[in-house]
Structures are given as C-alpha cells and as structure tokens.
Amino acid sequence: AAHALLNAFKAKTPAFGAWIMLPGAFNARTVAQSSPHLSWVVIDCEHGLTSLHPGAAESVQAISSLGPDAPSALIRIPATGASTGTGWQIKYALDAGARGVIVPMVGTADKAREIVADSRFPPAGRRGLGSPFAPSAWGLSASDYLRAANDAVLVIVQIETREAVENISDIAKVDGVDVLFIGPYDLSVALGYETPSPDPHPDVERVIQLVRTTAAHAGKKCAIFCTSGEQANKRAREGFDMIAVTADAAALSENISKHLAAAVSQ
Numbered sequence: 001a002a003h004a005l006l007n008a009f010k011a012k013t014p015a016f017g018a019w020i021m022l023p024g025a026f027n028a029r030t031v032a033q034s035s036p037h038l039s040w041v042v043i044d045c046e047h048g049l050t051s052l053h054p055g056a057a058e059s060v061q062a063i064s065s066l067g068p069d070a071p072s073a074l075i076r077i078p079a080t081g082a083s084t085g086t087g088w089q090i091k092y093a094l095d096a097g098a099r100g101v102i103v104p105m106v107g108t109a110d111k112a113r114e115i116v117a118d119s120r121f122p123p124a125g126r127r128g129l130g131s132p133f134a135p136s137a138w139g140l141s142a143s144d145y146l147r148a149a150n151d152a153v154l155v156i157v158q159i160e161t162r163e164a165v166e167n168i169s170d171i172a173k174v175d176g177v178d179v180l181f182i183g184p185y186d187l188s189v190a191l192g193y194e195t196p197s198p199d200p201h202p203d204v205e206r207v208i209q210l211v212r213t214t215a216a217h218a219g220k221k222c223a224i225f226c227t228s229g230e231q232a233n234k235r236a237r238e239g240f241d242m243i244a245v246t247a248d249a250a251a252l253s254e255n256i257s258k259h260l261a262a263a264v265s266q
C-alpha cells in the first residue's frame, strides 16, 4: 500500500506538503489538487478548524478519492503528546484513513512509544480494528488494509519543547517512530525566543540542525514547518526529508492581497 509521502521517503526525495487550517472537505480537496509537487497535506485538528470526528474523516476521504497519485492525507491530532489518554484521537485519525498521524509536543521516548503502540495493530501495537472507512480511503479490502497498515502508516512526532530537545537522542531511537517533525514556532517560544520572522533565531537554528542530524543518525526522517517556497527550498537543500511549504489560510490571503495590490496599482 504505497502512498505519495512514503514513496518520496523511499526515493529519498524531499517531500513537500501543505497545511490545512480551514475546515471542510472541499477546501481539503482544493488544497490537495493545487500542485503535482505536493506529496502530502495535513489536516490540522490541533490549531486548525477541522473537527477530528467526522470533519477530518470527510476531508481524508475527499483527498483520497483523487486517486493513487493524491498527496498523502495526514491528520494532526488535537491533544499533545504530553497529555494522557490521547490514544482515542490517534484511533479516530487512522480509522478515518489518514496515511499518518502527527502528534504535537512529544517530549519523551516513553510518550513516543505509546504513540507507536496506539498506531500499530497487534502484535506490534494495540490499535483496535473495526473501521470500514480506513480501508475504503486506502482503496483496499479490510484484510489487505490490516496487512499493509503497520508498515505504511507513518508515525510523526513533533519536536517543539525543551523536554523534547533534552531527550532527542532517546526519542529518535524509538522503534516505529518514522519522522521527527520540528515545530519552529513552538520551539522558539519554548526556548525563550521570538517566533521565526521568517527565519528562526540563530540559537534556535542550532537546535533545529541538531534535531535534524540526530534524526538522520538514528535512521529517522526529519520534517520542518516553513512559511514560503523559498524557505522550503533552503530546508530541502539542508537535507530535510519532509517540508511544509505553506498553509491554506495564509496562501488564500496572500493571493487575494497580491491581486488587490495589482488591481489598485496606478
């Protein structure tokens, strides 16, 4: 069960993606259709406006129905990896048919191990079986989905707290974690700096590069959030494997603003 993000990882080519903050399946589908260069999109249920249930499921189905070349639909769950009892959110996200789950603010290897367990069917983990919607979104029979999911579902943990930086080598070593995803905004605030404008403070940048090299050493992929194509291009050259290029709300507003500026120009 291949999907675009997994294919990019296997091919070792940078996987560019877009962030979905605005609600609605039509919005998600429109973002997913915007460029053949998109390997993934994430429906953000942490800071975005899509409900985990049933909103994110509807968006995942709308993206998946674009066919096998569609960008991989990921879901960022609302609860942070620091809180307990988040397993049901991972279950909803994966039952919706998400190709992977992004968990915010994961600070310890123990938390990362819990997230892996919640994301994998037995014997690798403790994910429950039952959703007909996950196989349907993947275009698989229930039994083929069960066989494929443990290898194809991506477990993505966000590195964006002081605790995560302190524990970075242990988190990177956790079996079953596929991607360490740096959140430069939260990380900057957590380390006592201003948010990136657009680049992070040099002290934060050093930590970012440390996370990237630690991930690479442990054989894990490393991802980062960017706010422009230029910044994303630079991150790809640095060796990041997965890069968020832009977000729907920002892109919409930037585009309207650009056209209005042209309309009123003398």
Ligand code: 3PY
Residues within 6 Å of the ligand: 158, 160, 182, 183, 184, 185, 186, 187, 225
């Ligand atoms: C951050 O930069 O904090 C993120 O989580 C990306 O939205």
